[in-house]
Amino acid sequence: NTYTFEALQESAQYLLDRVKMRPKIGIICGSGMEQNELCPGSLADSLGNKQCFPYEEIPHFPVSTVTGHQGQMVFGYLQGVPIMCMQGRFHYYEGYPLWKCAMPVRVMKLVGVTHLIATNAAGGLNPTYKVGDIMMVKDHVNMMGFAGNNPLQGPNDDRFGPRFPPMNKAYNASLLEIGQQVADEMGISDIVHKGVYTCLGGPNFETVAELKMLRMIGVDAVGMSTVHEVITARHCDLTVFAFSLITNQCITDYENHEEANHEEVMDVGKSRQSLLQEYVLRIVMRLRD
Numbered sequence: 001n002t003y004t005f006e007a008l009q010e011s012a013q014y015l016l017d018r019v020k021m022r023p024k025i026g027i028i029c030g031s032g033m034e035q036n037e038l039c040p041g042s043l044a045d046s047l048g049n050k051q052c053f054p055y056e057e058i059p060h061f062p063v064s065t066v067t068g069h070q071g072q073m074v075f076g077y078l079q080g081v082p083i084m085c086m087q088g089r090f091h092y093y094e095g096y097p098l099w100k101c102a103m104p105v106r107v108m109k110l111v112g113v114t115h116l117i118a119t120n121a122a123g124g125l126n127p128t129y130k131v132g133d134i135m136m137v138k139d140h141v142n143m144m145g146f147a148g149n150n151p152l153q154g155p156n157d158d159r160f161g162p163r164f165p166p167m168n169k170a171y172n173a174s175l176l177e178i179g180q181q182v183a184d185e186m187g188i189s190d191i192v193h194k195g196v197y198t199c200l201g202g203p204n205f206e207t208v209a210e211l212k213m214l215r216m217i218g219v220d221a222v223g224m225s226t227v228h229e230v231i232t233a234r235h236c237d238l239t240v241f242a243f244s245l246i247t248n249q250c251i252t253d254y255e256n257h258e259e260a261n262h263e264e265v266m267d268v269g270k271s272r273q274s275l276l277q278e279y280v281l282r283i284v285m286r287l288r289d
């Protein structure tokens with residue numbers, strides 16, 4: 001892991017020198033596999049007097065050579081609340097090691113962020129989930145970690161956190177409560193669920209056999225991000241809330257010849273954009289109070 005504490009301090013300092021605000025909330029805007037931008041330009045655009053920093057401008061940030069679309073760190077105000085928002089993230093399937101994918105979380109920490117809201121697109125494995133539903137993550141299965149692929153492997157820097165961080169309370173209970181209350185307020189509790197998320201390396205989608213196995217171990221939604229960012233966030237003691245937009249229903253029987261097609265997934269993302277923004281905004285407002 002070439003991102004020493006000092007290197008990441010330089011990344012953070014670069015930003016701190018250029019923005020006056022000191023955000024306490026960091027948002028990772030999901031964009032699963034070039035699918036819908038969960039945190040569309042519009043969320044970042046709706047930030048008041050925002051400042052954008054393309055990743056390649058920030059010292060030590062990974063350069064997204066693969067995806068083509070340049071990610072950026074956006075600072076701005078959401079209804080008066082200072083926010084630091086990652087627009088576009090790094091994925092393992094693009095060729096970045098997990099510690100590279102998760103380094104922006106440590107930069108958020110060094111900028112002074114205390115709360116992380118992570119969003120992603122995921123396949124719905126729980127049969128009660130519909131395309132377009134939201135699943136608040138109540139727990140995760142670190143599938144890649146089972147094989148030892150972990151963002152924290154290698155020497156530990158105690159300035160970030162402990163060598164053996166607990167993960168039993170990774171997803172903050174009061175934030176989950178707030179997420180539920182906001183869903184109730186918005187009258188969308190019929191499409192908001194609480195479930196278990198797992199992250200696979202990708203880039204391929206899963207086979208039926210793999211999905212059956214994941215279902216057996218209690219997974220409700222499957223994606224290719226978020227777990228390593230949350231592990232890194234908990235390591236440095238950020239309070240975490242995460243949710244998935246269900247962009248397709250995982251096919252768990254051999255007779256069903258449907259396939260998640262890109263267009264359908266994009267439409268889902270677009271159709272849910274304003275609802276997701278409203279959802280995140282209300283949660284942010286509650287955090288401020």
Ligand SMILES: Cc1cc2[nH]c(=O)nc(N)n2n1
Nearest residue numbers: 032121122123222223224250
């Ligand atoms: C972003 C995303 C969406 C899906 N759908 C799926 O069935 N399996 C996945 N791994 N992912 N990941």
